[in-house]
Amino acid sequence: MELSQIFSLLLARNQSGIEASYDGIEHADSLLQLPGRSNCMNWILGHLAVYRDAMLAAIGEKTYVSSREEDLYGYGSQPVGQGSQCNDLGVLVDVLENGYAVINDWLNCNQSDFTKISPTDLYVRKGETIGEHLAHLVAHEAIHVGELNALREVALVSLGKGWK
Amino acid sequence: MKQKDIFAIILRRNQESLLSAIEGLSHLEMFLQLPGEGNCTNWILGHIASYRDGMLVDSGLSSYMQPDEVQMYAGGSSPIKPGDICVDCARLTELIDITFSDLMFWLENENDGLRQAPVGNRKDNIGYSGVCSTLTEHFAQNIGHESIHVGELNPLRELALERRK
Numbered sequence: 001m002e003l004s005q006i007f008s009l010l011l012a013r014n015q016s017g018i019e020a021s022y023d024g025i026e027h028a029d030s031l032l033q034l035p036g037r038s039n040c041m042n043w044i045l046g047h048l049a050v051y052r053d054a055m056l057a058a059i060g061e062k063t064y065v066s067s068r069e070e071d072l073y074g075y076g077s078q079p080v081g082q083g084s085q086c087n088d089l090g091v092l093v094d095v096l097e098n099g100y101a102v103i104n105d106w107l108n109c110n111q112s113d114f115t116k117i118s119p120t121d122l123y124v125r126k127g128e129t130i131g132e133h134l135a136h137l138v139a140h141e142a143i144h145v146g147e148l149n150a151l152r153e154v155a156l157v158s159l160g161k162g163w164k
Numbered sequence: 165m166k167q168k169d170i171f172a173i174i175l176r177r178n179q180e181s182l183l184s185a186i187e188g189l190s191h192l193e194m195f196l197q198l199p200g201e202g203n204c205t206n207w208i209l210g211h212i213a214s215y216r217d218g219m220l221v222d223s224g225l226s227s228y229m230q231p232d233e234v235q236m237y238a239g240g241s242s243p244i245k246p247g248d249i250c251v252d253c254a255r256l257t258e259l260i261d262i263t264f265s266d267l268m269f270w271l272e273n274e275n276d277g278l279r280q281a282p283v284g285n286r287k288d289n290i291g292y293s294g295v296c297s298t299l300t301e302h303f304a305q306n307i308g309h310e311s312i313h314v315g316e317l318n319p320l321r322e323l324a325l326e327r328r329k
Contacts, residue, residue: 001304006300009304010174010304010308013305013309013312014308035198036321115165131165132169139173139178143177143181144315145312145315146317147316147319148315153198154199157200
């Protein structure tokens with residue numbers, strides 16, 4: 001199993017978890033909050049979009065997220081809730097799906113060079129090489145995907161539905 | 165960069181995030197449930213430990229968990245609630261630490277071992293793999309799976325902290 005196949009497998013797991021989380025969920029449901037200081041689904045999806053962009057930028061592909069969106073969803077940004085400025089759920093979904101498709105194509109093109117030094121002007125740069133950068137960002141992404149599970153549950157409870 | 169480097173980076177991040185999520189939580193706080201059908205912290209820790217134990221067994225190393233402990237936390241096992249029979253959180257934390265140390269040591273010192281087939285034979289738990297043809301694939305699946313469960317611990321920690329107020 002090559003490095004690109006490992007990254008592809010991990011990203012596919014993450015994307016599958018992301019898609020399962022918002023399946024049947026409306027924008028308003030994405031703003032529901034859990035007890036404590038957890039973020040809502042909208043913030044997490046926006047945050048994942050910002051970090052997906054940092055993967056795209058590292059491999060030299062077109063990015064999707066604006067600086068306004070980086071401010072809204074970047075590390076340390078304000079929580080998103082009812083009445084907050086935020087992106088529509090559908091917009092976030094599109095950005096995540098597009099970013100995933102581009103990264104996956106790059107991984108499958110057999111020309112991925114994971115030893116290349118990653119650009120120094122990235123929004124977030126983890127590790128010296130593209131490979132290290134991707135490994136950190138894929139792990140970061142997966143942990144936020146795990147947080148989406150509880151938010152989907154609370155949305156389903158709110159909708160009067162059980163576990164899918 | 166080698167395959168094992170990816171796994172080491174992710175496993176280390178998982179461990180750091182997991183320990184942050186459970187730091188200072190009591191045994192009882194690890195049974196708290198969020199709305200819906202998510203699992204409690206105790207179940208998630210046992211589930212992660214059992215999958216790590218599976219990676220150890222499949223790499224030809226010693227297992228730390230008893231079969232009944234593994235069954236309690238296997239994929240699809242029943243939720244754990246206060247009063248249910250379960251593994252004490254102190255033991256689960258110990259299992260999380262020792263399996264992490266052993267896996268990191270194995271990864272740092274493995275020499276082509278990831279290309280081998282898993283050697284575990286406990287097919288009743290997917291964490292003890294018979295479904296992947298190489299350890300590389302088994303590690304990729306299990307470590308990716310683990311990261312997502314580690315993320316599930318964060319809202320449970322927030323719930324516990326909120327309940328203390």
